[in-house]
Amino acid sequence: MTEACYHCGEPIPKNCEYEVEILGEVRRMCCPGCHAVANTIVASGLTSYYEFRTEKADRADLVPEALQTLQHYDLEEVQQDFVIGSEQNKEVTLSLEGVTCAACAWLIEKKLYELTGVVKVIVNTTTHRAVIGWKNDTVALSKILQAIHSLGYQAAPFAADSQEQHYHRTMKQYLYRIGIAGLATMQVMMLAVALYFEVFSDLDEAFRHYFRWVSLVFATPVLLYSALPFYLNAWRNIKARSLGMDVPVSIALLLAYFASLFATVKGTGEVFFESVAMFTFFLLLGRFLEMRVRRQAAAASANLLKLIPTIATLVNGDEIAAKLLKAGDRVRVLPGEAIPADAVLVSGETEVDEAMLSGESAPVKKYIGDLVYAGTINGDANIECEIQRDIKHSMINTIVRLQDEAQQSKPQIAELADKVARYFVVGILTISAATWLYWHGERPDDAFWIMLSVLVATCPCALSLATPTALTCGTSQMSKQGLLVRKSHVIETLCHVNHVILDKTGTLTEGKVTLARTLCFSQETEQAALRIAAGLEQYANHPIARAFSPFFDASLHFEDVTNHIGEGLEGVIDQQQWRIGTWHFACQGDCPNPDVQVWLSCNRELVAGFELEDPIREESPAFIRALHDKGVTVTMLTGDQSRTAEQVAHLLGIDRVQSGMSPEEKFRYLKSLPDSEITLMIGDGVNDAPTLAGAHLSVAMGGGTDIAKSSADMVLLGDQLAKVIGAKEIATRTRDIIWQNLLWSLGYNAVILPLAVMGMVAPYIAVFGMSASSLIVVTNSLRLMK
Structure with missing residues (x-):
């Protein structure tokens, strides 16, 4: 009879030598295709496909569904x-x-x-x-x-929805496991009372033996089902030659159960079935509550994604899935509806609730040409918007992604805690073994339960949770306040900042630059000078450039345009070289008017000067005062060479002013500061990017350029400077809570370990103490969310 292929069931041709070891046996294959697929299944750890399949694979569809899904x-x-x-x-x-x-x-x-x-x-x-x-x-x-x-x-x-479903599914499974463990614990404890406390003093030995067998029946489903998550985690760790917190817990449960099973079968010795059931019940209950409270801290960013609508309405009335929107599509948004993607307002005026991004409850007035963001709520007007980018690249998705990345990247204190926890498990196992050896010689009857108490009481759950839960709560709270954390070191560094460096335009001022006066110094008319200035400034992304946009003439075409960051722009029309920017960049000689910020020249000959206005932010004076109250030095670095920079600094009471600085000069100034000054740079423009990247800590204004945001450690959404003060307070509280958590977890282990080794901690007290210690750490971290 011809042998069938183990994979697909087809007959194996003669002289076919394709073999794969599956489920401990060498299996023969009919062709190179089956051989390759079977090897892939084994290498991918999916041999359970063969163990539980109901029929052979089809040769036209050799790859099992589990692998196909991943390949999609x-x-x-x-x-x-x-x-x-x-x-x-x-x-x-x-x-x-x-x-x-x-x-x-x-x-x-x-x-x-x-x-x-x-x-x-x-x-x-x-x-x-x-x-x-x-x-x-x-x-x-x-x-x-x-x-x-x-x-x-x-x-x-x-995906936010699938994550939510998984969370509820996991919690339901934990409730089932807790329920079984709880019921078993009650039954076994009643039997234990009868056995150990001699409630029935004349209890016959046969009944005692019967009670042990009944306890075994109740404890077995607890061990095999309720405690399964601990074994799986422990097995993953051992398979990878690593030791996690579930390793000592699993060892304790298995040792207690099998020692009790042996004593029950033999009819002699102590049984610990009540300990198995109670251990599992308290451990599961503690982990269930821990997951609940940790969920509160982690849900903030995921909930943002739920604000994006699933359906969008195009201007022609057709409905489309919001995730299918592309740049250039036009959508209609009715009053009270959520905006489906980041877009530009092209029709109508409205107020938009952006509280979910900036934390500000007051709606923001939006006019034609303004950006509106996915998930924000339209006010009381019908509007039409042109999509700027798809949902995947929207502001809200970027916030969630960067916040997750910040929470997932580990500062030094977190890495140290994780490393200590891994070595701590090795120490626990070593001390437990030594404890058993000692007590086995001194009090053999008590050696086993003392060892169990050591294993369980000193599990480093709280130590592993101390830092990540506090960091997650701290960054989530900053996000609620409108500060997007991008780097893991933010909280540590923010606590030590003593020198704040600020840009002027768009940071201390509103960045809504307007043209106040045009001065002409040649035969060119004011209108012609403005057209040329607007033609050059269209190649820049800065608040000053936007002041000239109303005068842009599309018929004017420049050649060889170069943007000299922090100085200005130059380009050629009709073989004439035009420059716009600072006096030293655009012109020659002495500046005729120090109040003029922007100059225009042709072949380095002065053509016009432009005096600009940019209102100081309403909150800037209070922000500077708050920094001074905290003993922080304030410096303003600006590329503005006019007297405006000195005037702004004087009005705000800024300690140091450096004006007319190029990006390189700003960076050199930053590096010239002594090591004792921990700097925080706040800026919004391309010319701020080097300084933002070079400072100990940096904040980019939410309305600033993309390159500034990508160089910064934090992004200030809503442009409210006072939130930086709030962030420093949150960082300080987070640091304090991290140290509280670490001191508690290490202190608890320092106290409980010698007591457990001396036999002064009963097994049920040990498991209760370990669970309570973890919950205290997580609950303490949740105080940051208030």
């Missing part, structure tokens, strides 16, 4: 919904299932960095998300997902 993520049209970046360098945010502690995060990061082409892996155990960056020409997304699946975790592109 490599398709460009599928990735469009959740992958960002260029064609070669891509990035995705994934939802993770099964991640519980810092050891899980370390394990996933270690595994993925082994893949050639993976350039960034940041895992957050609080939000259960990971940010992965990879080179698309080197490794496929499906290979990354397969690597995560091979560790025993489930991963899929993050």
Whole structure:
């Protein structure tokens, strides 16, 4: 009889030697295709496909569904919904299932960095998300997902709705497990009271033995079902040669159960079935409550995505899925509706509620040409908008992505805590073994339960949670206040800032620059000078450039336009070289009027000067006073060479002023400051980018340029400077709570460990103490959300 292919069931031809080891046995294959697919299944850790399949694979469809689903993520049209970046360098945010502690995060990061082409892996155990960056020409997304699946975790592109469903599904499973463990605990404890406290003093030995068997029946489903999450996590750690917090817990449960099983079968010795049930119940209850409170901290950014509507209405009345909108599409938004994507207002005037972005409750007036953002709420007018970018690249998605990245990247104190926790587990196992050896010689009957108490009481759950939960709460609170945190070191550095450096235009001033006066110094008319100035300024992205936009003439075409950042622009028309910018850049000789900020020249000959107005922000004086009250030095760096810079500095009471500075000069000034001055730079323009990148900490104004935002550690949404003061206070509170959490968790272990080793902590007290310690840490962190 011809042998059938193990994969597809087809007859194996003669002289066909394709074999794969599956489920511990060598299986024969009928062709290279089946051989390749079977190898892929085994290598991907999906051998359960063969174990649970109901029929052989079809030769036309050899790859099982589990692998096919992952391979779909490599398709460009599928990735469009959740992958960002260029064609070669891509990035995705994934939802993770099964991640519980810092050891899980370390394990996933270690595994993925082994893949050639993976350039960034940041895992957050609080939000259960990971940010992965990879080179698309080197490794496929499906290979990354397969690597995560091979560790025993489930991963899929993050989506707010699916994350919500997963959360509720996980919580329901935990409730089932807690229910079974709770019922078993009550029953076994009643039997334990009868056995150990001699409630029935004349209890026959046969009944005692019967009670033990009944306790075994109740404890078994607890061990096999309720405690399963602990074993799975422990197995993942051991398989990857890592030690997580669930390793000592799993060892304690399994030792207690099998020692009790042996005593029950033999009819001699102590049983710990009540400890197994109680351990599991309290551990599950503690983890359930922990997930609930951690969820509160992690939900803030995910909830933002729910504000984006699913359906948008085009101007012709057709309805379309909002995620399908592209740049250039025009949509109609009715009063009270959410704006479906980032867009420019092209018809109508309205007020928009942007509280979800900036934290400001007052609606913002919007006019034709103004930007409106996805998820913000239209006021009481019918408006039409032209889409500027799809939902994937919208402001709200960028906020969520950058906030997740900030929460997932670890400051030094978090990395240190994770490292200590891993070594702490090794110490626990070593001390537990030594404890058993000692007490086995001194009091053999008590040695086992004392060892169990040591294993459980000193589990470093609280230590692993101390830093990430506080950081998540702190960054979430800053986001609520309208400050988007982009880098992990923000909270640590912000606490120590003692020198704030500010740009003038668009930072201390409103950035709504208007033309106050035009001075002509040649035969060119004022109108002609303004047309030429507007033609050059269209190549710049700065508040000053926008002041000339009303005078733009599309018929005027410049050649060889060059933008000299911080100085001005030059271009050629009819072989004449025109320059606009600072006096030293545009003209020669002495400046005739120090009140004029912008000069226009032709072949370096003065043509016109433009005096501009830019109102000081209403909150700037209070902001400067608040900084002074906190003992912070304030410096203004500006490229403005006019007397306006000195006037603004004098009005606001700024300590130091440096005017007429190029971007390079601003950067050199920053580097010239002593090491004792921890600098915070706030700016909004292209010319601020080097200084923003070079400062210890930097804030870009929300209305500033993209390059400024990409160079900054934080982005100030809504342009309210006072929020920087609030952020410093949040950072200080977060730092204090991190230290409180670390001191509590380390202090608890320092106290409980010697007591447990001396046999002074009963097993049920040990598990209660460990669970309570974790909850105290998480609850303390949640104070930051108030």
